[in-house]
Amino acid sequence: MRSRGWSRRQESPDAGDVALYRLLEKFLRTSIYSTVAILLALSIVALAAADIDGLMMHDGKMMMMKAGHPVAAMDHETTLSDGAVVELDGTVKSKDGGTFRLRNGEIIMMDGHLMKGGKAVPMCH
Numbered sequence: 001m002r003s004r005g006w007s008r009r010q011e012s013p014d015a016g017d018v019a020l021y022r023l024l025e026k027f028l029r030t031s032i033y034s035t036v037a038i039l040l041a042l043s044i045v046a047l048a049a050a051d052i053d054g055l056m057m058h059d060g061k062m063m064m065m066k067a068g069h070p071v072a073a074m075d076h077e078t079t080l081s082d083g084a085v086v087e088l089d090g091t092v093k094s095k096d097g098g099t100f101r102l103r104n105g106e107i108i109m110m111d112g113h114l115m116k117g118g119k120a121v122p123m124c125h
Contacts, residue, residue: 052068052109053065053067053110057103058105062089064078065107074086074088076088081112083112084108086102
């Protein structure tokens with residue numbers, strides 16, 4: 001009895017089919033690597049943001065943050081561990097006398113570092 005499946009006689013692919021197959025294979029491999037790299041980068045940023053305890057300017061109001069989530073509106077000025085003072089309007093007065101104002105979406109951690117692009121950077125506005 002003859003089996004119902006692929007026949008042993010197959011046509012050999014021509015050069016155009018082989019080139020198309022290789023191009024498709026290269027595209028899929030590149031797409032997968034790119035997707036994995038993007039997901040890895042996003043997860044690293046999310047992990048960094050999850051550990052943030054600090055203060056954030058959100059829609060013109062200063063919010064207190066715990067574990068990366070806003071928990072309450074600030075109701076009094078706050079002194080950070082580096083000696084800087086954050087006022088209710090988002091003005092930050094550093095210990096050395098410099099001042100700047102937080103912009104919407106900016107976060108200052110309790111140690112005085114600003115969050116920029118998921119990384120803590122020293123305060124130097």
